[in-house]
Amino acid sequence: MKTKKHNPKPEKPSIAVDIIIFVINDNELKILLIKRGSKTFKGRWALPGGRVDKDEALKDAAARELEEETGLKNIYLEQLYTFGAPFRDPRGRVISIAYFALINQKPKLFPATDAADAQWFVVKKLPRLAFDHEIIISTAVERLRWKLEYTNIVANFLPKYFTLSELQDVYEIILGKKIDKRNFRKKLLSLNLIQSTRKKKQGVTYRPPQLWRFVTSKHIILNKRDLVF
Amino acid sequence: MKTKKHNPKPEKPSIAVDIIIFVINDNELKILLIKRGSKTFKGRWALPGGRVDKDEALKDAAARELEEETGLKNIYLEQLYTFGAPFRDPRGRVISIAYFALINQKPKLFPATDAADAQWFVVKKLPRLAFDHEIIISTAVERLRWKLEYTNIVANFLPKYFTLSELQDVYEIILGKKIDKRNFRKKLLSLNLIQSTRKKKQGVTYRPPQLWRFVTSKHIILNKRDLVF
DNA sequence: CCAAAAGTGTTGGTTTTACACCCATGG
DNA sequence: CCATGGGTGTAAAACCAACACTTTTGG
Numbered sequence: 118m119k120t121k122k123h124n125p126k127p128e129k130p131s132i133a134v135d136i137i138i139f140v141i142n143d144n145e146l147k148i149l150l151i152k153r154g155s156k157t158f159k160g161r162w163a164l165p166g167g168r169v170d171k172d173e174a175l176k177d178a179a180a181r182e183l184e185e186e187t188g189l190k191n192i193y194l195e196q197l198y199t200f201g202a203p204f205r206d207p208r209g210r211v212i213s214i215a216y217f218a219l220i221n222q223k224p225k226l227f228p229a230t231d232a233a234d235a236q237w238f239v240v241k242k243l244p245r246l247a248f249d250h251e252i253i254i255s256t257a258v259e260r261l262r263w264k265l266e267y268t269n270i271v272a273n274f275l276p277k278y279f280t281l282s283e284l285q286d287v288y289e290i291i292l293g294k295k296i297d298k299r300n301f302r303k304k305l306l307s308l309n310l311i312q313s314t315r316k317k318k319q320g321v322t323y324r325p326p327q328l329w330r331f332v333t334s335k336h337i338i339l340n341k342r343d344l345v346f
Numbered sequence: 347m348k349t350k351k352h353n354p355k356p357e358k359p360s361i362a363v364d365i366i367i368f369v370i371n372d373n374e375l376k377i378l379l380i381k382r383g384s385k386t387f388k389g390r391w392a393l394p395g396g397r398v399d400k401d402e403a404l405k406d407a408a409a410r411e412l413e414e415e416t417g418l419k420n421i422y423l424e425q426l427y428t429f430g431a432p433f434r435d436p437r438g439r440v441i442s443i444a445y446f447a448l449i450n451q452k453p454k455l456f457p458a459t460d461a462a463d464a465q466w467f468v469v470k471k472l473p474r475l476a477f478d479h480e481i482i483i484s485t486a487v488e489r490l491r492w493k494l495e496y497t498n499i500v501a502n503f504l505p506k507y508f509t510l511s512e513l514q515d516v517y518e519i520i521l522g523k524k525i526d527k528r529n530f531r532k533k534l535l536s537l538n539l540i541q542s543t544r545k546k547k548q549g550v551t552y553r554p555p556q557l558w559r560f561v562t563s564k565h566i567i568l569n570k571r572d573l574v575f
Numbered sequence: 576c577c578a579a580a581a582g583t584g585t586t587g588g589t590t591t592t593a594c595a596c597c598c599a600t601g602g
Numbered sequence: 603c604c605a606t607g608g609g610t611g612t613a614a615a616a617c618c619a620a621c622a623c624t625t626t627t628g629g
Contacts, residue, residue, distance in 0.1 A: 129359070172433075199443050201398070201403065299610070300591075302609085324598060528621085529619070550579090552627060554627065
């Protein structure tokens with residue numbers, strides 16, 4: 118084989134970021150979707166996202182879009198994957214770098230001006246989506262499940278203080294299966310990711326559970342074998 | 347917080363793909379680097395890569411660049427990460443989608459016309475590199491190690507028929523540690539990824555080892571606990 | 576018969592899984 | 603005293619880590 122000089126048509130596609138914002142609410146894993154107001158895919162639901170500014174880092178663009186929709190700053194954000202199929206956007210080529218964010222409560226929403234509406238959807242019951250957003254979302258869910266098992270990423274879904282049952286609930290909701298309570302506690306405690314505060318949850322009508330917190334808010338990658346339920 | 351309509355300067359950066367081509371050779375993990383002939387970073391070594399054509403899928407662009415440099419087709423290619431820091435390229439904004447490729451032997455090289463040279467480098471002893479390519483490479487090595495432990499990706503480094511020692515060598519080289527031979531065999535055989543051919547390797551001056559092959563060339567994701575040495 | 580690498584099992588320790596009852600509180 | 607979820611231990615099975623000698627071939 119001889120090298121053919123490759124020359125044709127280098128193009129300048131548009132660059133966008135799309136964000137999957139995950140939250141746990143009402144015992145469900147949910148994501149935020151925006152109802153499209155502009156003509157392409159008008160009325161369909163889509164991931165929040167937008168253009169990357171000049172001299173703006175990709176992650177900063179994602180953080181900005183996140184803040185514009187939710188008002189939240191300093192949120193866990195991770196680059197997911199880059200979607201660049203030639204005709205994924207009917208208006209012309211758009212390469213989208215997808216990020217996902219984890220938040221610990223539903224914020225008030227500030228739907229961007231080109232959106233007709235914004236709503237939280239249970240991940241297992243999504244409406245029809247615009248573009249290739251189904252694939253982006255399922256990639257994100259897969260990654261989330263995966264990282265739940267070998268990082269301390271779960272911390273981002275919880276308030277500063279939480280009970281072991283609340284923590285277990287998050288695992289069960291995302292992994293989609295029941296975990297034995299004793300085994301769950303044994304394992305989590307053995308990892309030294311969380312520590313007991315000496316406080317108890319107030320105002321419950323049953324035996325008050327202890328409150329725990331994560332030892333660190335840094336992202337920790339566990340030993341591969343560690344967190345498999 | 348009120349939604350500020352976000353409008354300023356959406357730009358059209360250039361899009362490129364960069365490829366980390368891994369091979370195992372002389373008991374070392376190596377990658378292909380290109381010596382830059384054009385003025386920016388002239389003389390420095392860099393990853394092979396190039397522009398994405400109009401209507402060309404990102405992975406196809408990576409595959410094309412790979413073929414242009416090596417003549418190889420139908421190679422395992424996986425999207426690694428997207429690097430888009432605003433000033434990573436001094437000529438202007440370039441967003442690079444990095445892919446990595448695994449090949450099972452050094453091919454003849456066809457250095458592209460804008461390259462002064464192309465060479466294989468041991469990953470642990472790289473020269474100074476252009477752009478942010480150190481970070482791209484270390485991200486790739488990390489991913490490779492990780493995937494070695496929970497997929498059958500290792501198959502791509504081996505010829506169709508191979509011995510168990512050759513397979514073990516690949517693991518040891520990439521993971522950078524010795525593995526006990528008996529435990530290695532026990533575990534690998536229990537996974538049913540490989541099967542014995544009834545043949546033996548010819549022309550060796552010692553007890554001829556059995557030849558094995560992978561049951562499938564499809565990418566398989568193992569049970570998380572499975573392949574940890 | 577020598578050199579070289581191939582091939583092969585056992586044991587002890589650790590981890591995982593499965594499983595059920597009593598406790599502390601508020602009403 | 604009832605309802606509610608909180609909190610706790612044990613035993614069997616599976617898995618992992620450490621370890622050394624015999625075999626087959628070519629020269």
